[in-house]
Amino acid sequence: MAQTPAARIAVNGVSHDYKGDPRRSLLDFLRRDFGLTGTKKGCDHGQCGACTVMVNGRRINSCLTLAVMHDGDEVTTIEGLGMPDSLSALQKAFVSHDGFQCGYCTPGQICSAAAMIEEIREGWPSFVSVDVAGHARLDDEEIRERMSGNLCRCGAYANILAAIKEVMESGATS
Amino acid sequence: MKDSYDNPDERNLLDHTRQGVIGQPLDRPDGPLKVSGQAPYAAEYDRPDCAEGVLVGATISKGRVRAINRDAVLGMPGVLAVFSAPEMLRRAAQGGAGEAPMQDVRQVEFPLQPVALVVAETFEQATHAAKALKIDYDDQTGKAVLMPSPDKAEPAKDPVESGDLDAALKDAAHVVDVTYTTPGHASAAMEPHAAIAEWDGDRLTLHGSLQMVKYNVKELADSVDIPPENVRIVSAYVGGGFGSKLGISHEAVAAAVASRQLGRPVRVVMTRQQVFQAVMRRSETVQHIRLGADADGRLSALGHEAFVSNLPEESFSEPVLQATEFLYGGENRRLALNISRINRLTAGSVRAPGEAVGMPALEAAMDELAVALHLDPVELRKRNVPDEVPGQGKPYSSRKLVEALDAGARAFGWDRRMPLPCQRREGEWWIGMGMASAARVNILAKAEARVTLRADGTVLVETDQTDIGTGSYAILGQIAAEMLGQPIDRTTVHLGDSLFPQGAGSGGSWAASSTGSAVFRACEEIRAELARGLNCAPDDLQLRDGMVWVEGGEPRPVTDLMDGDIARVGRIEPGELMEKVKQATYGAFFCEVAVNAFTGETRVRRMTGAFGFGRVLNAKTARSQCLGGMVWGIGMALTEELQFDDRDGHLTNHDLAEYHVPVHRDIPEMEVLLIEERDAAASPLQAKGVGELGICGAAGAVANAIYNACGVRLRDFPMTPDKLLAELPDPFAGPT
Amino acid sequence: MKAFDYARAASLSDAVGAPACLIAGGTNLLDLMKLEVETPSALMDITRIGLNEITAEGDGLRIGALVTNAACAADPQVRQGWPLLSRAILAGASPQLRNKATTAGNLCQRTRCSYFMDNRSACNKRRPGSGCAALGGINRNHAILGTSDACIATYPGDMAVALAALDAQVKIEGPGGSRRIPLREFHRLPGDDPSRDNVLQPGEVITSVLLPAPVEGRQIYRKVRDRASYAFALVSVAAVLRIEDGTIVQAQLAFGSIAHKPWTDPRVDTLLVGERPSKALFDKAADLLLEGAQGQGGNDFKIPLARRTLAAVLAEATAE
Known part of the structure; x- marks a missing residue:
């Protein structure tokens, strides 16, 4: 087999050279090679959103991308958003609104919400935007649609919505 | 004490x-x-030198493994071993089993049943090797039962028979005689089943994703034939269970067997597809419901006969009639639960076994009775709250059904409901309201x-x-x-x-x-x-x-x-109180739906639940449990259905793309009312359970709202557009 | 996943004619590679070769093959002139997937037929000559138009349905040079060779999608699905309709999830033009559209669903 080119990946500001099996997903790289198990594997097929991380500021499913393809990329995981003694506004709001139960989808929900807030700030439309060319209204339906890539089987959706709204309305950085 | x-x-x-x-x-x-x-969840403990195991599912529906062609796979990079040991499980344990479930993994009883474990240095190596493993079978798929066959059901165990149901139905002023069906459901907990096993001499430590550790210890010990005191299980965080992790399943024993042999820790995480295919399903149900009432809506006759399925020799049968037994009156009754055998993965507990599917059907039938009576559905329920458990003479412990019905109706604005269907139209959408009671047995x-x-x-x-x-x-x-x-x-x-x-x-x-x-x-x-x-x-x-x-x-x-x-x-x-008084939790659901007049898509627009479950121990987490249950109710009503291919019995929608659990946008504004209650018969805390109540009847409220919106009475859950389409009124016609 | 050689293309010329499977967003390819439905022995990463810009071209727009779905949907020019395209993209998948999925990759998205995605099953698309397990199986998601005895799979995407309605073109670079074909001719019907989803030849690479000048009038993308979001379509309709003085003067329709390709029927468009909207007209359009429709049991409902969804879209598009 040909020599696999290495990939230098920065995770939460820490660089790592990946030279291993090219089959390794970014998700398994984070969980195994980097020991960052905050990013969860729920389906491994882009169907649940539990593995959501931000790459160069954009949310993606880390299960459906190869680690080796991320040379030069900056990855932000839940651990990069905040730890128990330094929780971000979103993380705090998830706690106070009980925006989770079992907690397994939670890091993905929070990473997704953080990136969503940025997308809205940049004026991205969604499927439920009345006019895709206009400004998105920040109503509940918009947030629900934009968060629909993150399943929560415990059914904490109403509380997740409340947590996100609180942060968006406060203008705090996520 | x-x-x-x-x-x-x-x-x-x-x-x-x-x-x-x-x-x-x-x-x-x-x-x-x-x-x-x-x-940390089960798979996330960092064990040095941990090998990775991946399960292999059978490609036949019934039969026996004849040979496992290990050699080709053992030559693949990183592959350490292939196991198909007699200790490995072919079925997951039912909740509270406390002993090994069916072992001998080489006996195949349903499609995709795990039959082997491939262990390698890395996850990628093990995954590919598991796919490459060739297995020869003695294929008896031709002898498998692949479709539910209610006509071949075993005689009902302990049916409830009192009075004369047929005569009472004949004499009743109003009769509803309907059959409701619900499909199989999956727990679909977000964390797939996972285990890391490691041995220290003859002592086994398992980090697992399990719901009932004390039973799981015995199940695991029995499976690998060591004393329970030699087993330690750690299950500190569980990424959802909903019944699917009550008993140990394939990954735990496979990891233990492999780790013992290899002398190093072994991690086994089931794929999402394997969790769907192999662990546990809620049985489909066929429910024949007969209600007879006098002109005032008082029930004199109540028949609820249900058909469910499971693998041969499984003692569990979805207890569909559990709440029917005590919720409403009707002195002439027949309640019978019939089970037939099938070669599908084990049927077992999925959140609120019994009431989750029995209550929506009963509550939809009650709605049909209310329509026949021209009576408000809330009032119909209140007229049928019995003084004692029908046929048993047993008193109830604290019961807040009426309070929940009243409080829920008030908070929701039930008085704004149109009594007849097809009265409210907003653009393309028919709007309607529906309600249902909630009930769930309480257990100490x-x-x-x-x-x-x-x-x-x-x-x-x-x-x-x-x-x-x-x-x-x-x-x-x-x-x-x-x-x-x-x-x-x-x-x-x-x-x-x-x-x-x-x-x-x-x-x-x-x-x-x-x-x-x-x-x-x-x-x-x-x-x-x-x-x-x-x-x-x-x-x-x-x-x-x-x-x-x-x-x-x-x-x-x-x-x-x-x-x-x-x-x-x-x-x-549990003591005498469990027998002496009927303990249960109660509530009421109210919801508003919109049904698209053209496409038959249904969206729940808002939902209110009012629940009485004894003392509330934490109002925040209790409310969350209720919210979660209602989300499940919406899923049951509109989208969730296991689809099996009847030709070979395999599950075709074995993932989260095609088994449709609700997403954010399916879930509207929700309100939860916690009814103040102390139930001293239930526990010294005066508290009862709340983890499942929120689902018990919820789908019925949605079904009833669909009828109120567009006049279509579906009796087959989930109520997807294809089923609604056929009966929808002309979309260009306005409200009647 | 089967092991493969991984290489990075530095430029388009590395990719054209490369004896490797190209990967960009990977959201569909890796999904299928994990299932070992796709088992390439070599992958070429083309994410570093450019082709990721949206630029004006005449009155139209050139969308680079590697523009992500998210970027395309959010692009101000697209939103202004071709809101149908934005809307259709936003109807598909999830925000996370749209941030990875690319324009060209999405065109090449493979079917969601459960038998195609299950190596144990007979599937002429995955293993030519093995048969079609969807016939007589669970086929609720399957095609009602343009099927063959060999295959009843659908093309599952949304974006391409809008591109078909907009009459976009696909620019392709091959070892022998470049070519440009109408999007409506990019996807194939299964016929007796369902293994080929589209007309791309070995070694060819999609470089861009070209949108013609914006069409005046209403642009609507309607997607009917089981869940309110994050679900594949049961039926979708993309429509561009222009009404003048109560008469339809231009109609471009395309339909998703009812065939092996985004379905267009010029007869339907022609029928509508020059007519005043009415329920009778919508019925006639549906009759024509569904003339040859064939259900397979589980998907019989798609015939009335397509009819009713078309009626809903036409009613919305022609409302005062």
């Missing part, structure tokens, strides 16, 4: 304690760990917990009880803090380790009231010890913020009364 709970504890002690944390909507103590990804289970009031005044709670998202970490700490008068931040709860006393486990909504009662009793013993120091009766003891006093006396630090740690193990067992 006797362990068994035989007499109602009407002291309502938690109403008189001083700390003021019980019932409060406190944040979960495990929250900061969970929102930062620091709570045997439980133990240790509470330690430490010499520095801090409190430690330890039990093998799990928290599967239910809030055990929160409420067990609140009970101890309340009873011992300590601030909540001086209370620590350790869960999910078999080294701790045996809690009730997470299932059947019993964890909070059962393990909570064990914590309560341990605290009572500590209070008794403190009372001795003050020469007072324990119930006269006043405790708050670390201070202790008797009424009129001077508060002093509680630590002054202590020579060191005071540790006590509290115990509770």
Whole structure:
């Protein structure tokens, strides 16, 4: 087999050279090679959103991308958003609104919400935007649609919505 | 104190304690760990030199493994071994089994049943090798039963027969005689089943994702033939269970077998598809419901006969009629549950087994009766609340059904409902409202917990009880803090380790009231010890913020009364009260739906639930449980359905793309009302269970709202556009 | 996943004619590679070769093959002139997937037929000559138009349905040079060779999608699905309709999830033009559209669903 080119990946500001099996997903790289198990594997097929991380500021499913393809990329995981003694506004709001139960989808929900807030700030439309060319209204339906890539089987959706709204309305950085 | 709970504890002690944390909507103590990804789930423990195992599913529907062609796979990079050992499980254990379930993995009973485990150095190597493994079978698929066959059902066990149902139906002023069907459901917990096994000599440690540790220890020990005391299970955080992790399943024993052989830790995580295909399903049901009522809507006749399925020899059958037995009157009745055998994965507990599917059907049939009577559906229910359990003469413990119906109707604005269908149209959408009662049996289970009031005044709670998202970490700490008068931040709860006393486990909504009662009793013993120091009766003891006093006396630090740690193990067992009074939780659902007049798509626009389940231990986590149940109800009503290919019996929608659990946008604004209640018959906490109540009937409210919106009465869940289309009125016609 | 050689293309010329499977967003390819439905022995990463810009071209727009779905949907020019395209993209998948999925990759998205995605099953698309397990199986998601005895799979995407309605073109670079074909001719019907989803030849690479000048009038993308979001379509309709003085003067329709390709039927467009909207007209359009429609049991409902969804879209598009 040909020599696999290495990939230098920065995770939460820490660089790592990946030279291993090219089959390794970014998700398994984070969980195994980097020991960052905050990013969860729920389906491994882009169907649940539990593995959501931000790459160069954009949310993606880390299960459906190869680690080796991320040379030069900056990855932000839940651990990069905040730890128990330094929780971000979103993380705090998830706690106070009980925006989770079992907690397994939670890091993905929070990473997704953080990136969503940025997308809205940049004026991205969604499927439920009345006019895709206009400004998105920040109503509940918009947030629900934009968060629909993150399943929560415990059914904490109403509380997740409340947590996100609180942060968006406060203008705090996520 | 006797362990068994035989007499109602009407002291309502938690109403008189001083700390003021019980019932409060406190944040979960495990929250900061969970929102930062620091709570470790089963697969996430870093074990040095851990090998990776991947299960292999059978390509036949029934038969036997004849040969496993190991060699080709063993030559692949990184592959360490291939196992198809007799100890490995072919079925997952049912909840509370406490012994090995069906073993001998080479006997194939359903499609994709795990038959082997491939272990390699890395996950990628093991995954590919598992796909490459060739297995020869003695294929008996031709002899398999691939479709549910109610006509071949076994005779009903213990049917309820009283009075003369047929005669009563003949005499009734109004009769509803309908058949409802529900498809199979999956728990679909977000965390796939996972285990890391490691051996130290003849002692096995398993980090697993499990709901009932004390039973799981016995199941695992029995499976690998070692004494239970040689097994330690850690299940500190569980990424959802909903019944699917009540008993051990394939990954746990496979990991244990492989680890023993290889002499190193082995991790086995089931793929999402394998979880769907192999672990546990809720049976499909066919429910024949007959209701007969007089002109005022009082039930005289109630027939509910259900057909479910399971693998041969499984004792579990979806207890569809569980709430029908006690919810409404109707002295002439026949309730019968019939099971037929099928070669599909094990049918077992999925959130609220029984009521989850029985209640929506019953409540939809009740709606049909209300229509026949031209009677408000809420009023119909209130007219049929019996004084005692029909046919049993058994009294009810505290029951808040009527209160929930009234409070829910008021909060929801039920009076704005149009009595007839097709009255309200907004653009393309028909708008309608529906309601249903909620009911779920309440169970107290045997439980133990240790509470330690430490010499520095801090409190430690330890039990093998799990928290599967239910809030055990929160409420067990609140009970101890309340009873011992300590601030909540001086209370620590350790869960999910078999080294701790045996809690009730997470299932059947019993964890909070059962393990909570064990914590309560341990605290009572500590209070008794403190009372001795003050020469007072324990119930006269006043405790708050670390201070202790008797009424009129001077508060002093509680630590002054202590020579060191005071540790006590509290115990509770179900007693005579479980038999003497009918204990259940009750509520009501109200919802508004929009049905697209063109496409038949249904969207729930808002939903209100009102629930009475005894004392609320934490208003925040209890509300979340109710919300979650209602989300499940919406999924059941509109989208969730296991689809099997009847030609070979395999599950075709075995993933989260095609098995449609609700997404954010499916879930509207929701309101939860917690009805104040104390049920002293249920537990010394006067609390009952709440983990499942929110689903028990919810789908019926949605179905009834669909009828109210567009006049289409579907009797086949889920109510997807394809089914609605056929009966929808002309979309260009307006309201009638 | 089968092991493969991984290489990075530095430029388009590395990719054209490369004896490797190209990967960009990977959201569909890796999904299928994990299932070992796709088992390439070599992968070429083309994410570093440019082709990720949206630029004006005449009155139209050139969308680079590697523009992500998210970027395309959010592009101000697209939103202004071709809101149908934005809307259709936003109807598909999830925000996370749209941030990875690319324009060209999405065109090449493979079917969601459960038998195609299950190596144990007979599937002429995955293993030519093995048969079609969807016939007589669970086929609720399957095609009602343009099927063959060999295959009843659908093209599952949304974006391409809008591109078909907009009459976009696909620019392709091959070892022998470049070519440009109408999007409506990019996807194939299964016929007796369902293994080929589209007309791309070995070694060819999609470089861009070209949108013609914006069409005046209403642009609507309607997607009917089981869940309110994050679900594949049961039926979708993309419509561009212009009404003048109560008469339809231009109609470009395309339909998703009812065929092996985004379905267009010029007869339907022609029928509508010059007519005043009415329920009778919508019925006639549906009659024509569904003339040859054939259900397979589980998907019989798609015939009335397509009819009713078309009626809903036409009613919305022609409302005062």
